[in-house]
Amino acid sequence: PGRSELEPGVEGFGRLLTRSVAMRDAFRLARAAAPTDANVLIVGENGTGKELMASAVHEHSARAHAPFIRLNCAAIPSELLESELFGHRRGAFTGATADKKGLLEVADGGSVLFDEIADMSLGMQVKLLRVLQEREFRPVGGTASLRADVRLICITNVDPDEAVARGQLREDLFFRLNTIVLSLPPLREREGDIALLVSRFIGIFAERHRRILTGIEQAALRQLERHPWPGNVRELEHVIERAVILTTGPQIRVEDLPDTVRHPGTGLRTSSMPIGQSLEDLERLAIVQTLERTRGNKRAAAAILGIHRPTLYNKLRKYGLWRADPLIVGREES
Template sequence: MKPAVLVVDDEPSIADGLRLILEREGYAVDTAGSIAEGAACLDSQDFALALVDLVLPDGDGIGLLKLLRARDPDIEVIIMTGHGSISKAVEATKEGAFYFVAKPFDSGEMLTLLGKALERRLLLAETSDLKRQLAEQLGYGEMLGSSPGMRRVFELLDSVAASDANVFIVGESGTGKELAANAVHAKSPRAEGPLVKINCAALPKDLIESELFGHVKGAFTGATSEKPGLLEEAHKGSLLLDEISEMPPDLQAKLLRVLEDRSVRRLGGTRAVPVDFRLISSTNRDPDAAVRDGSLRQDLYFRINTVTVALPPLREKTQDIPLLAKGFLERFRLKHGRTVDGIDPEAFRRLLSYPWPGNVRELEHVIERAVLVARGKEITATDLPEALNAGAPVVSAGPPAGSLEEIERVSIVRALESTGWNKQAAAVILGLRRPTLYSKMRRHGIPQRRTT
């Protein structure tokens, strides 16, 4: 027996029609004609998925969506409407809807949507098991991090990598979107196939169509031979569309057709070439804002974001800075043949207090530069760019008042708090060896872990 589905629509012909279609496919189906009836159904049955009309007699379908998600965060909800609008679609997506589909729709389209929604539910349900496996992991692929935010990212990436689901990676420039895409591909069943990367912002607008779709001989001036496009080159592998919101809208429409038909037609050609690839997309913009201003097509957005992975900026995970800095230091020390093998406490204070507008990529460049200019065995504050030396130390200005014992205790707690309770980083800030820090923490009754 397939999972249970709740259909909420005040038009009996639609509700009963969907019930017959779904029951024929083996689903257990309950129907309701209002928010109140739909809520009552929840008391007697657990549903994997709900199909909800946007306009109901006793309220807005998005209100029922919120209720459903509050009762069961794992339920997938598809909103149906004969009054479609981008603002409502964006609102529904923000509240957790899987898809926003316009009436009328055909049964095949709806069954396909149900299958994809249930696939996502299954993928995300595996995350709880992965938490235990990844609890002590300090990295994923080429990505490093031990902060709670990055551990959640690693768990989500690992849960979706083994599937063929579309992945949408969102994050500021420099947060590691390409590394996340590399990791998803490397841990997927398509790892032996190609990973084709397309930067939609870097390709000239007059060349991007030819690059993506290929062309036949004579398709345009200068097309002296037939050439397959990058979409064909990704066959049996993965396709990364970086900065997808920068793709011209007309090409977004063509890409959507390729994703739906799984075939591509070269520029100037008539033959459809089958393609089979796993789509990974990324953007440094707010996707909802991109949909609102028209730079990202709404229908394409719904197609590419089966699973969205949001990468946190470095300023929100400062406890990862020591781990990242150490990793970059080791890499560039070996690359450039330098003897520098550490970072002094004052330089560490600068790294931890800087806001990092360029995120991990900026930190990487700063450490490489410091390795190249350092004159001693350690990177010092003078080896860092001027922007970092202009920042205030992360440990609070002014010494705490009280006895020497009280001052020492408060200073230790401040250093721990500034590093997200990373003992190694706190020891560096305080100018202590880590065993000495542990000893002082025990003497002052400071817990080993942050208390909530």
């Protein structure tokens, strides 16, 4: 919707909406930075709207009609990332049966989104830094360099200063990326946004699921406003979609909300161990339930399970839990 259609006090940027001061500050900075070629770093917890913000920055730039390529650094094995980004020449390695364009070439004139940049391997970070400094890159197995005309938009859901301190993010790369930092506050700190987003989501999901709904009961809204929303806007979105489907009345009621929202503190329900299954079945179950708990965040799930992320990815493949294609290029997941 255009800005003029919004009710007073509500501000929009791309598909993002807010009433809160902290988000408006981020919108203001984003509006100023978008038309420039400055690299942008977007920081925020899970589900705070980082990908929507990245799209909005691209769409408000002079590159809006050129490609916008997304790449999830956590999902792509580091051995593959280099040839994905830079492309490769025929014969560069076993299996390279033809020349392949890299994403930097495909995105020529447009923007590239590096999601979860702190998960890029340190070796690859050096190579990316070189691209930023020299504005050119060389396909794997190639001899000639190609010009890189791309604008970088990077996302991280870990604090970049901490990532630098831990040695996970190279300081020299960080200094190149942090010209413009858009920091998206967690939903619980956005005053007025829960009511705003609830009514927006009721509208969207009532239409999608063909329900006639007039809104939400006061008691239910109060309950939503009390919840800490660890999964931020994405969690709220799911809760409202579910409630729209469940409710039988004209308004969403408290009983249409999930237990986690109705009874604060029960989020960490203990599950009993189902005895009589193989270790493999138990492992699969532990992985599935942990991913549910972390709302799909694999980094957090690996941490809880006490394994390294590549190990988690291997297990996801082993148990057929891996989503179709690990190279996330294209529309955002929701």
